[in-house]
Amino acid sequence: MTMPEVEPLLAAMTATLQQRIAALPKAPVMVGIHSGGAWIAERLHQALQLEQPLGLLDISFYRDDFEGKGLHPSVKPSVLPFAIDDQHVILVDDVVMSGRTIRAALNELFDYGRPASVLLAALVDLPQRQLPIQPDVAGIRMDLQPGQRVKLAGPAPLTLTLVDR
Amino acid sequence: MTPTIPPHQLQLNEQGQLRHFLTTEGLSRELLTEILDTADSFVSVGKQQVKKVPLLRGKTVVNLFFENSTRTRTTFELAAKRLSADVLNINISASSTSKGESLMDMLWNLEYMDSDMFIVRHGDSGAPHFIAEFVCPHVAVINAGDGRHAHPTQAMLDMYTIRRHKGAFENLTVAIIGDILHSRVARSQIHALTALGAREIRVIGPKTPIPEDIESLGVKVFYNMAQGLHDVDVISTLRLQERDGICPAAQ
Numbered sequence: 001m002t003m004p005e006v007e008p009l010l011a012a013m014t015a016t017l018q019q020r021i022a023a024l025p026k027a028p029v030m031v032g033i034h035s036g037g038a039w040i041a042e043r044l045h046q047a048l049q050l051e052q053p054l055g056l057l058d059i060s061f062y063r064d065d066f067e068g069k070g071l072h073p074s075v076k077p078s079v080l081p082f083a084i085d086d087q088h089v090i091l092v093d094d095v096v097m098s099g100r101t102i103r104a105a106l107n108e109l110f111d112y113g114r115p116a117s118v119l120l121a122a123l124v125d126l127p128q129r130q131l132p133i134q135p136d137v138a139g140i141r142m143d144l145q146p147g148q149r150v151k152l153a154g155p156a157p158l159t160l161t162l163v164d165r
Numbered sequence: 166m167t168p169t170i171p172p173h174q175l176q177l178n179e180q181g182q183l184r185h186f187l188t189t190e191g192l193s194r195e196l197l198t199e200i201l202d203t204a205d206s207f208v209s210v211g212k213q214q215v216k217k218v219p220l221l222r223g224k225t226v227v228n229l230f231f232e233n234s235t236r237t238r239t240t241f242e243l244a245a246k247r248l249s250a251d252v253l254n255i256n257i258s259a260s261s262t263s264k265g266e267s268l269m270d271m272l273w274n275l276e277y278m279d280s281d282m283f284i285v286r287h288g289d290s291g292a293p294h295f296i297a298e299f300v301c302p303h304v305a306v307i308n309a310g311d312g313r314h315a316h317p318t319q320a321m322l323d324m325y326t327i328r329r330h331k332g333a334f335e336n337l338t339v340a341i342i343g344d345i346l347h348s349r350v351a352r353s354q355i356h357a358l359t360a361l362g363a364r365e366i367r368v369i370g371p372k373t374p375i376p377e378d379i380e381s382l383g384v385k386v387f388y389n390m391a392q393g394l395h396d397v398d399v400i401s402t403l404r405l406q407e408r409d410g411i412c413p414a415a416q
Contacts, residue, residue: 058206061218071220075206084214111215 001142003150006158009123009139010040014047016137017090020119021048028088028119031055033105034076036094036152040123043158044092055080062104084113094152096122099133124150124160175297185297185306188315189357197324197360204325210247221250224281228254229296230309231287237309237319241284253280269299276301283307290314290349313347320353324361327399334358338365340393341384343403344374351403355382369393 021028029052032041038056045054060066060075091105102120109115125138126149142150149163176185183196210218226245230238238254245252253275275283282305285293290312297306310316331337339358345351345368358366359382366384368375375386387393394400 060206061210061220066220071203074202077206077209079209080212107219111213111217113214 001144001162003160003162004140006123006139006152006160010043010047010158013121013123013137013139014044017044017048017121020137021090024088024117026088027051028090029055029082029084030090030092031057031080031105031109033091033093033101034058036123036154037092039152039154039158040094040121041092042155044090044121053081055082057105057108059101059104059108062108064100064104078108080112084109084115086114086116089115089118090121091118092121094122095124095126095150096120096133096135096138097126097128097149099129099131102133103131123152126150170298175294185293185308186317187294187297187306187308189317189320189353189360190315192356192360194360194362197321197357200321201325201328204321217247217249219249221245221248224250225279226250226252226282226284227275227280228252228284228309229257229275229286230255231257231285231292232310234286234310237286241307241309241318245284250281253278268296272296272300276304280304284309286310288312310349312349313352314349315353316349317353317357319350320357323350323354323401324357331398334361334363337363337398338367338396339363339399339401340367340369340387340397341401341403342369342390342393344405345370345379345403346374346376348403351401352382354401355384359383367393367397 027050030041030045030048030050032038032054034056041054056076056079058076058078060072063069089109091102091109093101093105096102106118109118119137120133120135121137122135123139125135125141126144127141128144144150144162147165149165151161151163153159153161176183176187178184181193181196189197207218210216228238228241233256242252242254257271272283281303283296283300284307285296286309287293291314292311293306293308294311300306308315308317310319327334327337327339341351341354343351351368355366367387368379368384369387369390372388375388380386
């Protein structure tokens with residue numbers, strides 16, 4: 001399977017997000033999930049010229065597999081340089097697969113406040129969901145063989161690679 | 166029952182990770198740096214509207230304080246609660262332990278309540294070590310200060326503060342001033358600073374509260390404050406405590 005180029009996907013996501021943002025009652029804020037999601041968010045944030053600075057979430061403390069895996073030694077502090085209350089939040093991740101990372105990110109987000117709405121944008125949608133969570137905006141949807149995964153390398157250049165396990 | 170395993174072996178598991186935290190002595194630079202990095206990642210928790218992360222949900226932490234303390238106990242309690250653990254605070258004055266129940270009876274009782282961690286403050290050097298040696302394998306022990314021996318978490322907090330202000334330890338000359346003899350904090354600071362690679366560690370004080378063999382820890386001794394403070398980057402001051410019996414006001 002050949003992997004798609006990232007740049008055209010980002011351009012398509014930007015166009016779709018522009019339409020979604022135009023329908024919002026006020027300008028949204030953007031939050032990227034560390035680390036791949038943050039790279040994608042940086043690019044989208046720039047392309048959409050959002051006023052508020054970009055937020056960053058490290059969801060390590062909210063993972064549901066902490067018991068088995070332990071804490072990753074390089075956890076970054078989450079940085080949300082704005083109040084979350086009543087904001088329209090665009091949550092960005094690189095790959096949405098099981099939906100568990102997004103569950104953790106939503107939990108953390110709500111510990112900072114009560115957003116007016118959350119819109120999920122992902123570069124790659126791998127429909128192997130274990131939770132009722134779907135991206136609102138996706139760069140591409142890929143159907144993989146069992147055991148295959150997609151990994152984003154970056155931050156510059158951004159490239160997608162297929163990982164066979 | 167007499168403790169037999171040296172603390173720096175007892176506190177590490179087979180993978181070289183901490184399973185208890187009894188002393189900063191004998192710990193590697195990598196491990197201490199990992200502790201500082203991990204602490205760094207929690208900085209944003211206090212900025213959340215809900216100041217809590219679910220890391221220790223379902224765990225029970227017991228604060229076992231055999232010696233009075235307000236700051237240490239409340240900060241341990243707050244830290245455990247912000248990590249979502251359930252917390253028991255047990256203040257054991259000398260009178261209540263002498264009701265007939267031995268220390269081990271009480272610990273086993275607490276273990277049967279499915280506790281996961283004991284935070285131990287004790288006036289006798291080695292008490293947390295003793296407890297760590299005899300608890301069930303699933304219980305972790307953190308030393309919150311024992312006698313004149315060690316106060317590893319206070320020392321790590323001081324290392325964290327130094328790193329925040331100075332960035333790295335390699336080029337630092339650090340002076341520790343005051344009653345070194347009675348200070349578990351000074352001892353833990355010296356071990357941590359040595360492991361983290363501080364260039365020079367000095368202790369400054371009058372002769373009485375400077376232990377005779379302190380130079381064996383690799384520190385320089387100064388009896389003159391002005392000389393000792395010349396060209397230092399960091400100063401750590403220890404207060405004189407009445408309980409240690411050398412406070413002039415108390416005598």
